[in-house]
Amino acid sequence: MAVNESLRVLRTIHYDEHHYSLFVSAGTIGPKTKPGHFAMIQAGEGFRPYLRRAFSIADVTKVAGVPALEFVVKIVGVGTAALARFAEGTPLPVLGPLGVPFPIDDLLPSDRVALVAGGIGLAPLVLLARTLAARGIAADLFYGGRNENDVLKRADFERFLGPHRCRYATDDGSLGRRGRVTELFTNALAGGVRYRRVYACGPVAMFRALAELLAEAxxxxxxxxxxxxxxxxxxxLGCVVPMVDGRFATICKEGPCVSPAQIDWARL
Amino acid sequence: MTVDLSTAFGRLRLKNPIGTASGTFGYGLEFAHYLDLAALGAISVKGLSFRPCHGNPPPRICETDAGMLNAIGLQNVGVDAFLAEKLPELARLGATVIANVWGDTEDDYVAVVERIGSDRRVAAIEVNVSCPNVVKGGMIFGNNPEALAALVKRIRAATGHPLVVKLSPNVTDIVACAHAAVDAGADALSLINTLVGLAIDLERREPKIGFTTGGLSGPAIRPVALRMVWEVRKAIPKIPIFGMGGIETVEHVVEFLIAGANAVQIGTANFRDPSLASRLVGELAAWCEDHGVARVSDLVDTLRTRPRPDHEFA
Structure with a gap:
């Protein structure tokens, strides 16, 4: 079950003016966290931002020996901007771990899986990569962004999965192949690789294209x-997506990790 | 000093005046992990319709300054599933349950109320005539005192439960609506529901909410809610009132009591902090003790206003 607790800011690493990693003390949330879980963070006191913000728990790690949760954040509004500015030691209300994590318990050591990320969608895949590596399950990463600066934490992915298993695509060709991440993935499928499961996070356009590819394959x-x-x-009930059975499902409780076959992409 | 938090609310006797507002508290059970449901004065569950309702297509919510807009569209499991799957557990946990009900037509409302029947696990029925986020029903009754009176009369005839009518703030004259509800048989009033608002995505030149407009809630609406509670209290001195709208702190609770509410409902703040409502019960007792208030009911309707002057032209 999720915990509502106050966690301290341990460190903030700014990658560029738009992206940063926020490390907070792991509290009791850390040991409960599985890949794909998320947390709701209140970015300070006062009413701007008013609501907590949802972030994937990118990693359960350590900062100078202290157990930590890592959140990888892209600045898109008042909440993500506010969260970038907290000094070390600032207490933040955090609710987590929340949601349905990625299904991984049924994987066998002989299975091979794919991780597909678009932009800030890398966030939930970091802990997934770490966990799969620890279990000895082979995973290929396909990671795309607009440019090199959008493709974050490559060193971590390459350490967990092996550099040869990490492939990148950028819109401007500044890193990896020029083009979309789904094209990278299509090429791998065309090469005859068979994946037991494909884990993905990214913008809706990427999800839509990937869902179609997965259905075909x-x-x-x-x-x-x-x-x-x-x-x-x-x-x-604010975060719903339309499902093929006609219902609206909450991303927070029935997700965030869902099967693309259950989502009604035409109505999304 | 032991502070008496018990609250007479018409035929109901609440443990304390802290409740939770429909639409912000699920079916209560979602919060059982974060607080003791039995410690709250009452919980008002998500609006129940006769049949399950899918609600509106997304996007349904967006943050605004000191608040949020929502157009959920009253998604709910339906009254039968509530009675079968949620209410037994709520009763086991000792919650004082207020069943919030809605429909598209008078018959729909009556059908929900009849399904609940005389079930004593439901402490009261709260009639939602004020949801701004459905095309039919809801506000059609809330905006029109005559339609409201007709609806309340029919529901009154269909249930022996204490009847609370939750009024819409999207009206010129809240007192006229309050009178209509009370004269038609309401035992108590809840005010206020959300205020209709609009938020715009500049780049797309589209509304941020799929339904176009949404209901504004949160601290931004508290002054409006306080004003309406105060107006209705002045007009109808004896009617029990649940006050709500942007309550975040114990001071906000006390404001509503002073303005004339007998009890309050915590709303959108439940989203920010799922443990808040039960914490406010303790903080209210402490506040009363610090201020020499022996009974929380002594705070109710104690606003000291000055006479308003006539215009003075120079």
Whole structure:
């Protein structure tokens, strides 16, 4: 079950003016966290930002020996901007771990899986890569962004998965192949690789294209979805996506990790 | 000093005046992990319709200055699933449950109320005539005192439960709506529901909410809510009132009591902090003790206003 607790800011690493990693003390959330879980963070006191913000728990790690949660953040508004400015030691209310994590318990050591990330969608895949590596499950990373600065934490992925298993694509060709990450992935499929499951996180356009590819190739997927959320635990009903059965499902409680086959992409 | 937090609310006797607002508290059970449901004065569950309702297509919410807009569209499991799957557990946990109900037509409302019947696990029925986020029903009744009176009369005839009518603030004259509800048989009033608002995505030149408009809640609306509670209290001195709108702190709770609410409901703040409502119960007792208030009911309707002057032209 999720915990509502106050965690201290341990460190903030700024990658460029738009992206940063926020490390907070792990509290009791750390040991409960599985790949794909998220947390709701209140960015300071006062009413701007008013609501907590939802972030994937990117990694459960250590900062100078202190157990830590890492959040990889792109500045897109008042909440993500406010969160970038907290000094070390600042207490932040954090609710987590929340949601349905990536399904990984059924994987066998002989399985091979793919991780597909677009832009800031790398966030939930870092802990996934670490966990898969620890279990000895081979995973290929396909990671795309607009440019080199959008493709974050490459050293971590390459350390966990092996450099030869990490492939990049950028819109401007500044890193890896010029083009879309889904093209990278298509090429790998064309090469005859068979994946037990494809884990993905990225913008809706990427999800949409990938869902189509997976359906055609009859491959199983698990997508970590994103939406504006007020509560994070299934009561505001603000974060829903349309499902093929006609319902609206909450991303916070029935997700964030969902099968793309269950989502009604035409209505999204 | 032991502070008496118990609150007479018409036929109900609440443990304390801290409740939670419909639409912000799920079916209560989602919060059982974060607070003791039995410690709250009452919990008002998500608006129940006769049949399950899928709600509106996304996007449904967006943050605004000191608040948020929502157009959920009353997504709910339906009254039958609530009675079968949620209410037994709420009763086991000792929650004082207020069933919030809504429909598209008078018949729909009556059907929900009849389904609840005389179930004693439900302490009261709260009628939602004020949801701004559905095309039919809801506000059609809330905006029109005559339609409201007709609806409340029919529901009154269909239930022996204490009947709370939750009013819409999207009206010129809240007192006229309050009178209509009370004269038609309401035992109590809840005010206020959300204020209709609009937020715009500049780059797309589109509304940020799929339904176009949404209901504004949060601290931004508190002054409006206080004003409406105060107006209705002046007009109808005896009617029990749940005051709500942007309550975040114990001071906000006390403001509503002073303005004339007998009890309050915590709303959007439940999203920010799921433990808040129960914490406010303790903080209210401490506040009363610090201020020499022996009974919380002594705070109710104690606003000292000055006479308003006539215009003075120079």
């Amino acid at each position: 009859k491959l199983e997927g698990s997508f970590a979805m994103e939406s504006e959320m007020a509560c994070g635990f299934g009561v505001c």
